[in-house]
Amino acid sequence: xxxKIKIHLADDHQVLIDGMxxxxxxxxxxxxxxxxxxxxNLVERVAKNGTDxxxxxxxxxxxxxxxxxxxxxxxxxTCKVIVLSSYDDAKLIKEVVKLGASGYLTKQCAxxxxxxxxxxxxxxxxxxxxTIKDKxxxxxxxxxxxxxxxxxxxxxxxxxxxxxxLNLISQEKSGKDISEMLDISVNxxxxxxxxxxxxxxxxxSVGLVxxxxxxxxxxx
Amino acid sequence: xxxKIKIHLADDHQVLIDGMxxxxxxxxxxxxxxxxxxxxNLVERVAKNGTDxxxxxxxxxxxxxxxxxxxxxxxxxTCKVIVLSSYDDAKLIKEVVKLGASGYLTKQCAxxxxxxxxxxxxxxxxxxxxTIKDKxxxxxxxxxxxxxxxxxxxxxxxxxxxxxxLNLISQEKSGKDISEMLDISVNxxxxxxxxxxxxxxxxxSVGLVxxxxxxxxxxx
DNA sequence: TTTTACCTCACTAATTTCAGTTAGAAAAAA
DNA sequence: TTTTTTCTAACTGAAATTAGTGAGGTAAAA
Numbered sequence: 383x384x385x386k387i388k389i390h391l392a393d394d395h396q397v398l399i400d401g402m403x404x405x406x407x408x409x410x411x412x413x414x415x416x417x418x419x420x421x422x423n424l425v426e427r428v429a430k431n432g433t434d435x436x437x438x439x440x441x442x443x444x445x446x447x448x449x450x451x452x453x454x455x456x457x458x459x460t461c462k463v464i465v466l467s468s469y470d471d472a473k474l475i476k477e478v479v480k481l482g483a484s485g486y487l488t489k490q491c492a493x494x495x496x497x498x499x500x501x502x503x504x505x506x507x508x509x510x511x512x513t514i515k516d517k518x519x520x521x522x523x524x525x526x527x528x529x530x531x532x533x534x535x536x537x538x539x540x541x542x543x544x545x546x547x548l549n550l551i552s553q554e555k556s557g558k559d560i561s562e563m564l565d566i567s568v569n570x571x572x573x574x575x576x577x578x579x580x581x582x583x584x585x586x587s588v589g590l591v592x593x594x595x596x597x598x599x600x601x602x
Numbered sequence: 603x604x605x606k607i608k609i610h611l612a613d614d615h616q617v618l619i620d621g622m623x624x625x626x627x628x629x630x631x632x633x634x635x636x637x638x639x640x641x642x643n644l645v646e647r648v649a650k651n652g653t654d655x656x657x658x659x660x661x662x663x664x665x666x667x668x669x670x671x672x673x674x675x676x677x678x679x680t681c682k683v684i685v686l687s688s689y690d691d692a693k694l695i696k697e698v699v700k701l702g703a704s705g706y707l708t709k710q711c712a713x714x715x716x717x718x719x720x721x722x723x724x725x726x727x728x729x730x731x732x733t734i735k736d737k738x739x740x741x742x743x744x745x746x747x748x749x750x751x752x753x754x755x756x757x758x759x760x761x762x763x764x765x766x767x768l769n770l771i772s773q774e775k776s777g778k779d780i781s782e783m784l785d786i787s788v789n790x791x792x793x794x795x796x797x798x799x800x801x802x803x804x805x806x807s808v809g810l811v812x813x814x815x816x817x818x819x820x821x822x
Numbered sequence: 823t824t825t826t827a828c829c830t831c832a833c834t835a836a837t838t839t840c841a842g843t844t845a846g847a848a849a850a851a852a
Numbered sequence: 853t854t855t856t857t858t859c860t861a862a863c864t865g866a867a868a869t870t871a872g873t874g875a876g877g878t879a880a881a882a
Contacts, residue, residue, distance in 0.1 A: 452881085541828060554809045556868065568868095569831050576870075586838090587869075588811050589774045595815055672851085761858060776838070789861050796840070806868090807839075 386410075387504045390428050391417040392450075393439040393466070398489075402437070402496065409497055421445030425453045428461050435484075435500055440467040440474065451481035462503050466496070472517055473538035479518070485509035537597055539581055545599065547574045552591045552600045606630075607724045610648050611637040612670075613659040613686070618709075622657070622716065629717055641665030645673045648681050655704075655720055660687040660694065671701040682723050686716070692737055692754035699738070705729035757817060759801055765819065767794045772811045772820045 389412055391399050399417050406412045415431045418424050422444040428436050440447035447465060454461065464485035465478050478486055484503040487495055491511050499509040510518065517534060540548070550560045557575065561568040575587065582593045594600045609632055611619050619637050626632045635651045638644050642664040648656055660667035667685060674681065684705035685698050698706055704723040707715060711731050719729040730738065737754060760768070770780045777795065781788040795807065802813045814820045 543829065551808065552812065554805050554812070556806070558868080566829085567831055569833085570829075572869075573831075574829085576872090579870080585774050585870090586776070587806075587808050588771065591808050591811055592772065592774070592815075595812075763859065778838085786859085787861055789863085790859075792839075793861075794859085796842090799840080805840090 386413040387500060388413055388415045388432055388434045389500065390415055390431070390433040390436045391438075392419075392421065392424055392436060392442065392447075393417075394419050394442045395439075398439075405496065406500075412497075412500065419443075421447065421450050424450050425457065425459065429457075429459055433461050435503055436461055436463045437466055437496065437500070438463055440465060440469070440478070448477060448481065451478065451483060455481060464496075464499050464503055464509065470513060470517060471538045472532065472534035475514060475517055486514050487511050488513065533597075536581060536583075537599070540578070540599070544574055544578050544581075547571060548578055548590060548594050549600050551575065551587055552594050606633040607720065608633055608635045608652055608654045609720065610635060610651070610653040610656045611658075612639075612641065612644055612656060612662065612667075613637075614639055614662045615659075618659075625716065626720075632717075632720065639663075641667065641670050644670050645677065645679065649677075649679055653681050655723055656681055656683045657686055657716065657720070658683055660685060660689070660698070668697060668701065671698065671703060675701060684716075684719050684723055684729065690733060690737060691758045693758035695734060695737055696755075706734050707731050708733065753817075756801060756803070757819070760798070760819070764794055764798050764801075767791060768798055768810060768814050769820050771795065771807055772814050 389406065391402055391414060393399055393402075396419065399419070403414055403417075406414055415433055416427060418427065419442075421442040424436075424438075424445065438447050438450065442450075447467070451463060454463065462484040463482075464487065465483050466487050466489060467474065467478075468489050470488050475486060485499045485508060487499055487509075488511060495511060502509040546564070547560060550563065555563070557568050557571045560571045564571070575590070578590055579585070579587075582590060584590055584593055591600075609626065611622055611634060613619055613622075616639065619639070623634055623637075626634055635653055636647060638647065639662075641662045644656075644658075644665065658667050658670065667687070671683060674683070682704040683702075684707065685703050686707050686709060687694065687698075688709050690708050695706060705719045705728060707719055707729075708731060715731060722729040766784070767780060770783065775783070777788050777791045780791045784791070795810070798810055799805070799807075802810060804810055804813055811820075
């Protein structure tokens with residue numbers, strides 16, 4: 383009989399950890415050797431208990447998944463990582479892949495998929511869910527053949543501040559209104575507006591609002 | 603045994619007439635004494651064959667339902683009219699009620715409802731489907747206690763030309779763009795824009811677009 | 823350490839939009 | 853026939869947006 387696959391789980395949601403434990407217990411080839419509710423000391427713990435595969439969320443307190451991956455690279459650890467995130471943001475996927483993760487699943491996936499993923503990654507291959515594969519494919523194709531950016535990437539290139547301002551614009555606020563609400567200069571607001579228009583490739587604030595509405599970037 | 607209720611049907615869709623005939627045949631108290639595929643001579647025909655109740659569509663070739671109702675009023679005919687329309691536009695309902703129709707149903711209603719309506723109206727009462735009642739209620743309440751107009755009414759107060767311009771604005775067109783596309787003066791376009799903003803009670807073109815999107819006033 | 827990303831702000835200049843008012847013409851309704 | 857609705861248009865002046873450029877500061881990443 384071969385050795386069991388040693389798994390470490392990292393997610394700030396206890397219920398999810400518990401659920402995963404239950405799911406993974408059904409497979410006698412898996413052994414969960416530890417779990418973490420945040421990113422602190424995660425790298426050390428994983429290294430210490432000889433983990434084969436780390437199944438990790440991105441959003442975690444103290445230290446997020448991206449930082450953990452980076453640390454893995456810096457310290458030259460070879461533990462394989464499967465990212466299990468709520469988000470399927472193009473920018474995030476790109477980053478995660480670049481940092482050498484072996485797999486990426488969204489939390490919409492079934493427990494079945496996680497088992498598949500672990501098995502696949504344990505065999506030395508990579509595992510990405512089909513929706514993620516599509517995104518990667520889109521990023522790749524739209525990036526190389528077109529000079530234009532992919533909509534996915536456009537959206538994920540919007541910064542937090544820009545999104546904030548995009549929202550206010552979508553609420554009929556003028557530049558001046560916004561500058562007062564955020565306590566910044568009108569010039570700054572207009573710079574953001576300008577940058578947004580360039581990014582989203584639209585001609586006016588109306589274009590911004592249409593784009594925002596179409597891609598559910600605005601609450602309301 | 604009492605007299606049968608004499609009914610005349612008017613609708614430009616033959617299938618609908620046929621369907622109604624089949625439905626009304628199931629009730630031995632009803633007698634369809636005639637039907638029309640357009641509004642021409644409708645008033646005369648109804649008067650001639652002693653119709654008790656006219657079930658009429660609004661959209662008809664030659665002469666529409668509104669004109670027919672008006673004619674009834676002018677000539678002092680007392681035939682009761684049930685309007686059966688595809689639309690539940692507030693303006694239309696208001697108009698129809700003002701012109702003295704005894705009932706209003708949308709074509710989404712069941713055959714059952716039409717039978718109910720005919721029976722009710724024959725008894726001298728009025729019949730409006732619940733959705734229509736709601737609309738009337740909204741118009742009434744929002745009109746009297748608030749000075750502001752009801753959204754229903756606001757929407758139906760948008761003219762065809764305004765809607766056209768609203769659409770173009772929602773496509774990122776500038777005033778100049780629109781003036782060239784419609785071959786009218788920029789001033790005119792801006793007047794329309796201004797009137798729209800006043801009507802829809804918004805502060806800017808962005809507001810117009812949001813309103814339009816929210817109420818499905820724009821195709822795309 | 824150097825680079826990159828992001829937020830910040832300013833200044834100019836052109837263009838567009840917004841607000842209020844007035845008014846003519848045509849068509850439809852009262 | 854008179855009134856109302858709708859579309860058209862012009863004018864003024866204020867306010868806002870758009871476009872381009874340059875640049876300082878901070879925090880994080882390479």
